[in-house]
Amino acid sequence: MLKDVMGVIYTGENDANLRELTMMRAIAALPVAGRYRVVDFLLSSMVNAGIRNVGVIMQKNYHSLMDHLGSGKEWDLHGKHDGLYVLPPFLTRENVGVYSGTLDALRSNTNYLSRSKQEYVVLCNSSMICNPHMDQFIQFHMDTNADITLMYTREESMMRDDMGTYIQVAEDGRVTDMEVDPTHPTHNNTFMEILILKRDYLRDLVDKGVAHGHHELSRDVLMPMVRDGNGRVMAWEYDGPAWRLDSVQGYFKFNMDVLDADVRRKLFSDDLPVYTKIRDEMPARYGENAMAVNSLVADGCIIEGTVENSILFRGVRIAPDAHVKNCIIMQDGQVHSNAYIENCILDKQAVIKRNARLIGPNAYPIVIAKNVVI
Amino acid sequence: MMRKKTCVAMLLAGGQGSRLGILTKTVAKPAVPYGGKYRIIDFPLSNCTNSGIDTVGVLTQYQPLELNRYIGSGAPWDLDLNNGGVFVLPPYQKGKVGEWYRGTANAIYQNMAFIEQYNPDYVLILSGDHIYKMDYNKMLQFHIRNGADATIAVREVPWEEASRFGIMNTDAESKIIEFEEKPKQPKSNKASMGVYIFTWEKLRKYLTEDEADKTSSNDFGKNIIPKMLDDKQVMVAYQFDGYWKDVGTIESLWEANMDLLSTPLPIDLHDKKWRIYARNPGYTPHYIAKGATVTDSMITEGSEIYGHVHHSVIFSGVTVEEGANVQDAVVMPGAVIHRGAIVRRAIIAENAVVGPGCVVGEETGNIAVVGNGITLPAGVSVTAGQQVDASTTF
Numbered sequence: 001m002l003k004d005v006m007g008v009i010y011t012g013e014n015d016a017n018l019r020e021l022t023m024m025r026a027i028a029a030l031p032v033a034g035r036y037r038v039v040d041f042l043l044s045s046m047v048n049a050g051i052r053n054v055g056v057i058m059q060k061n062y063h064s065l066m067d068h069l070g071s072g073k074e075w076d077l078h079g080k081h082d083g084l085y086v087l088p089p090f091l092t093r094e095n096v097g098v099y100s101g102t103l104d105a106l107r108s109n110t111n112y113l114s115r116s117k118q119e120y121v122v123l124c125n126s127s128m129i130c131n132p133h134m135d136q137f138i139q140f141h142m143d144t145n146a147d148i149t150l151m152y153t154r155e156e157s158m159m160r161d162d163m164g165t166y167i168q169v170a171e172d173g174r175v176t177d178m179e180v181d182p183t184h185p186t187h188n189n190t191f192m193e194i195l196i197l198k199r200d201y202l203r204d205l206v207d208k209g210v211a212h213g214h215h216e217l218s219r220d221v222l223m224p225m226v227r228d229g230n231g232r233v234m235a236w237e238y239d240g241p242a243w244r245l246d247s248v249q250g251y252f253k254f255n256m257d258v259l260d261a262d263v264r265r266k267l268f269s270d271d272l273p274v275y276t277k278i279r280d281e282m283p284a285r286y287g288e289n290a291m292a293v294n295s296l297v298a299d300g301c302i303i304e305g306t307v308e309n310s311i312l313f314r315g316v317r318i319a320p321d322a323h324v325k326n327c328i329i330m331q332d333g334q335v336h337s338n339a340y341i342e343n344c345i346l347d348k349q350a351v352i353k354r355n356a357r358l359i360g361p362n363a364y365p366i367v368i369a370k371n372v373v374i
Numbered sequence: 375m376m377r378k379k380t381c382v383a384m385l386l387a388g389g390q391g392s393r394l395g396i397l398t399k400t401v402a403k404p405a406v407p408y409g410g411k412y413r414i415i416d417f418p419l420s421n422c423t424n425s426g427i428d429t430v431g432v433l434t435q436y437q438p439l440e441l442n443r444y445i446g447s448g449a450p451w452d453l454d455l456n457n458g459g460v461f462v463l464p465p466y467q468k469g470k471v472g473e474w475y476r477g478t479a480n481a482i483y484q485n486m487a488f489i490e491q492y493n494p495d496y497v498l499i500l501s502g503d504h505i506y507k508m509d510y511n512k513m514l515q516f517h518i519r520n521g522a523d524a525t526i527a528v529r530e531v532p533w534e535e536a537s538r539f540g541i542m543n544t545d546a547e548s549k550i551i552e553f554e555e556k557p558k559q560p561k562s563n564k565a566s567m568g569v570y571i572f573t574w575e576k577l578r579k580y581l582t583e584d585e586a587d588k589t590s591s592n593d594f595g596k597n598i599i600p601k602m603l604d605d606k607q608v609m610v611a612y613q614f615d616g617y618w619k620d621v622g623t624i625e626s627l628w629e630a631n632m633d634l635l636s637t638p639l640p641i642d643l644h645d646k647k648w649r650i651y652a653r654n655p656g657y658t659p660h661y662i663a664k665g666a667t668v669t670d671s672m673i674t675e676g677s678e679i680y681g682h683v684h685h686s687v688i689f690s691g692v693t694v695e696e697g698a699n700v701q702d703a704v705v706m707p708g709a710v711i712h713r714g715a716i717v718r719r720a721i722i723a724e725n726a727v728v729g730p731g732c733v734v735g736e737e738t739g740n741i742a743v744v745g746n747g748i749t750l751p752a753g754v755s756v757t758a759g760q761q762v763d764a765s766t767t768f
Contacts, residue, residue, distance in 0.1 A: 033658065033659070034658065034659035035658070035659055035675075073449065258658075259661070261661070261663075261678070264658060264661070268657075268658050273656055274656070274658075275656055276656070278450075278654045280649045280650070280651050280652065280654075281644075282409070282410070282411070282643035282644055282650070282672075283409070283410035283411050283672045283673055283674035283675075283687075283688075284660065284672065284673050284674065285634075285635075285671070285672050286668045286669055286670060286671045286672070286673070287637075287669070287670065288669055288670050289669070290668060290669055290670075291667075292662040292666075292668055293662060293663070293664045293665070293666065294662070294663060294664045295661070295662050296658065296659040296660070296661050297659055297660055297661075297662065297673070298659035298660075298675070299411070299659075299674055299675055300644070307662075311659075312659070313659075
């Protein structure tokens, strides 16, 4: 049954609030939780549900994302039938290569949609982190004979002023109202930008939408549908942990939350493994005077100094007498001896030289860009 | 039609490795975990792929399930190829006869058809018993340069240990003039590493002759190599100077793991140009909790440390609970050390559980072992050198 579902992940969201972190990469390619990229979560969730055909629509800065996904081997998406389809933007007479929204992006990729054989499509964005039982979501959609089923969460931390889509859900699961980018949301069910519908129906909606000059799926298609009642739009509640990576603070919070063992157990449960690209680093090594507490440490790290409440990605070096507190240090970052850093996010290969001191405010971590030496 | 390969590797992985005691009761020796995230076989397989040898036959016989699953398609070592790749070769029936591999040479003899498919010029014979990084291609070039029929990799061992090894006596040009298996009075300290390159044409001839000799024990060290020497074939010794560690016994396996805790690393596993590849279980990074202490240790993905770990190697998915004390220990994948337990100079095998308050191993003496999947009830003591398996009673 599940072979009859394909997945499409749109990775072209607005990322201005992530500052330097998304200067050189899409949100989907943001490194998180010590060894993952944002896209790993939804991609794994789809694969765990038996989805064998996934298209990833790319927009800007997609080089690191393509590099990460490769042939799709790590997600077992490198088969002869279906597998992983990387869909970068391209130029044609009617397509300028810059998408103004999900609808627009889907229209540019109608070939991929029409060539696929599956009856259903799970469509999602890539700026949220969650690990849903996608098979249950799909089953719900089929059982309720819905035209479209939206995934939502009651998690309050997902609500934002001026952004996001919020829905009202009746007892039978029907969506009765929807607001897009409200000043203050009045419904506390956050639409997680994950939905399922029939492939033919999606193509139809895309054709009609674009013909009417529409670009966005939520505002231009879903909202009128809910408002006018012409279409059975249902909602399925995801009750696991979820995060919105819409700002540096949101990014920081997610990583710090993963330090909590309960959160880790929920997000990385045994029946929903999260796959990612393998780097074949040796295990992490701790020196004689190493001090590490409440931290996640990936393979390839060498820790000789002190690390508190921090996330260290693969290949990070913490020299003797260096002190790292409340920090996220991405792949191959280095903190040299006697340096002290607190509330910092070090992008890949950033180096903090000896004796440096760098303390960010609690609510606003300092971001050190890729390859920067301080 | 297969395309020709210059060199095909044959990895002898069929031995039980009985000196590893309960650790190889249910798995073949090459599948024994080592170094936090590896298995012994990762070293010869990674060496092959890094040396540009992309066709590898793995000869299995003893408890092959784990090894078969681990090797799979060969993808972790880039050995899932259309032309070449890694092949698991168990013994099989031929006509009405089926037989086990009788010796190392017989195992290769029985798989001559596999080798012939690739019509190679040379065959590299490897074993799954050692931890080392070696460029087999350099050895092959040496073999070709010397116009050799056989090249045997040797390593200088301390003189006092030389009588434990197969010793090669060579002339000034590295030509082997004599081979002595475990000599009482060694004339040289060049020990065979069990890594051989043969010119295939020659090896095929000697394997066939050896098979016809009913008195032979069909072994490379005992039969093939002495016979070739007798016949004045060109045999040379290729000297290897890097780290090389036999992990054939409990003590040496433990020592080889402890070697990874010294600085500088005696075997550089950070080397980006010579990665050691392994199948990845796909866990999160490991977690060190508040109140935990970790010093002088090596830890890998999926482990959660709440207690105290000193001078130990912790594999994937291990839990060390609050108040547990782990020192000079090797804790293999999935093991759990419950609160208050003390583990010293010990190997805790895969998925073993050390109950609350247990004491495993002692500060001195031999290495204690808790076998695969064994659960130690609370408060039990395991003495130095003791091996706990399902038959142990408390």
